[in-house]
Amino acid sequence: MIPVLPRGVRLHWDGVRATHVLLAPERTLMLDEIGHAILSRVDGVTPLSALAAGLAADFDAPIAEVEPDVADFLLGLAKERLVDLNG
Amino acid sequence: MADGARLIPPPIAMLAELTHRCPLSCPYCSNPVDLARREAELSTEDWADVFRQAAGLGVLQVHLSGGEPASRRDLAQIVAAAREAGLYVNLITSGIGLTEERLTEIVAAGVDHIQLSVQGTRAETADRVGGYRGGFAKKMEIAEAIARAGVALTLNAVMHRHNLGELPEVFDLAERLGARRVEIACVQFQGWALENRAVLQPTRAQVDEAKDLVAEARSARAGRLVIDFVPPDYYADLPKACMGGWGSTGLNVAPDGTVLPCHAAQTIPGMRFANFRDLTLEEIWYRGPAFAAFRGTDWMPDPCRSCDRREIDFGGCRCQALAVLGDAAAPDPVCRRTEGRTRLDELLRAEGNAPDLEAARWRRIGG
Numbered sequence: 001m002i003p004v005l006p007r008g009v010r011l012h013w014d015g016v017r018a019t020h021v022l023l024a025p026e027r028t029l030m031l032d033e034i035g036h037a038i039l040s041r042v043d044g045v046t047p048l049s050a051l052a053a054g055l056a057a058d059f060d061a062p063i064a065e066v067e068p069d070v071a072d073f074l075l076g077l078a079k080e081r082l083v084d085l086n087g
Numbered sequence: 088m089a090d091g092a093r094l095i096p097p098p099i100a101m102l103a104e105l106t107h108r109c110p111l112s113c114p115y116c117s118n119p120v121d122l123a124r125r126e127a128e129l130s131t132e133d134w135a136d137v138f139r140q141a142a143g144l145g146v147l148q149v150h151l152s153g154g155e156p157a158s159r160r161d162l163a164q165i166v167a168a169a170r171e172a173g174l175y176v177n178l179i180t181s182g183i184g185l186t187e188e189r190l191t192e193i194v195a196a197g198v199d200h201i202q203l204s205v206q207g208t209r210a211e212t213a214d215r216v217g218g219y220r221g222g223f224a225k226k227m228e229i230a231e232a233i234a235r236a237g238v239a240l241t242l243n244a245v246m247h248r249h250n251l252g253e254l255p256e257v258f259d260l261a262e263r264l265g266a267r268r269v270e271i272a273c274v275q276f277q278g279w280a281l282e283n284r285a286v287l288q289p290t291r292a293q294v295d296e297a298k299d300l301v302a303e304a305r306s307a308r309a310g311r312l313v314i315d316f317v318p319p320d321y322y323a324d325l326p327k328a329c330m331g332g333w334g335s336t337g338l339n340v341a342p343d344g345t346v347l348p349c350h351a352a353q354t355i356p357g358m359r360f361a362n363f364r365d366l367t368l369e370e371i372w373y374r375g376p377a378f379a380a381f382r383g384t385d386w387m388p389d390p391c392r393s394c395d396r397r398e399i400d401f402g403g404c405r406c407q408a409l410a411v412l413g414d415a416a417a418p419d420p421v422c423r424r425t426e427g428r429t430r431l432d433e434l435l436r437a438e439g440n441a442p443d444l445e446a447a448r449w450r451r452i453g454g
Binding site: 007016021028081 | 238
């Protein structure tokens with residue numbers, strides 16, 4: 001499964017509020033550090049499993065815990081058409 | 088307080104009404120009845136300045152609207168200026184006045200998302216409501232061009248007594264056009280719609296059926312089509328937080344540069360609005376008297392003041408209180424916890440036998 005941000009959905013640094021945000025049609029999501037770490041790795045090429053492995057390594061956390069959390073996060077966004085999951 | 092600015096959050100969204108000009112004459116237009124003329128409109132440079140100031144203030148998304156924004160020949164430059172300022176650019180259009188060539192320029196300028204409005208799903212009803220023959224066919228052409236360009240598309244369907252029966256077809260049309268979202272917005276009675284309330288007000292049976300259809304479509308089309316549904320206020324029991332609370336999340340810049348807390352605020356008598364040509368957006372947002380007038384909870388009358396929902400709905404819509412009760416500082420008459428609701432129920436009863444659409448007053452400049 002390869003996550004991708006569809007056209008019209010993009011990450012943005014909000015300098016006024018000093019936070020990362022996800023901008024989308026009629027939606028603005030303020031992202032926490034983890035949310036941003038996940039979405040900044042969504043490039044339309046990296047499969048979910050590799051993306052989770054990268055995060056697990058960077059955050060020094062067990063992949064068995066990271067992968068289901070990342071999948072839940074992305075599936076939730078996919079339901080709202082903020083992320084597309086290909087393949 | 089000495090420096091209230093510290094307690095006021097920055098705005099997130101801005102509605103930029105680029106022009107009041109529009110080839111359509113929908114009788115529910117949210118523009119004021121007294122429409123601004125072309126000579127009064129802000130220039131391209133003015134808008135670029137508005138966008139820079141807005142982004143600096145904390146605005147993240149700009150909604151380019153009108154009138155019909157495509158009536159501005161400089162629309163692509165306006166889109167480019169908004170993107171350059173760092174804003175997410177949402178174009179709200181009827182599609183009339185756009186061509187594939189103009190669309191290509193707008194896409195190249197960086198538009199993030201397009202909301203295409205339809206007045207119905209069948210040419211005969213849609214063109215009758217919009218008062219523009221051939222309009223529906225043109226919209227469908229431009230919708231296909233948007234799909235070819237790959238831009239995120241939302242279909243906006245404005246619904247009322249005379250087209251709510253087409254609701255199931257709206258979902259199909261949205262998917263056929265490749266839209267990821269559809270907004271089903273029942274007419275809210277401000278501006279021209281207020282003039283035509285009796286003609287446009289749906290029946291309770293229509294509203295109940297629409298709610299069921301929306302619930303069904305949401306589950307059947309989950310993951311494909313996101314459905315936003317705005318039911319008509321008058322059939323609700325509790326008010327909505329207008330603009331997420333007056334002066335708390337959004338602002339509106341009218342074609343002539345007047346800066347408003349909401350698009351209907353100019354109907355409120357005695358309220359004075361600053362113009363972008365005279366003051367900065369920051370001064371207007373943080374210190375403008377019109378923004379302060381109904382911000383927060385201090386202005387509230389009873390029973391809002393002691394209500395447990397006061398920070399949920401912020402007293403509802405000021406313009407609706409004015410339209411129905413003649414007092415912008417009264418609680419929103421939609422609220423069943425207030426005396427004003429009696430008046431709203433009387434109106435619904437009186438308008439139960441609505442006249443036909445032909446009785447509507449059609450929108451026009453210099454009306």
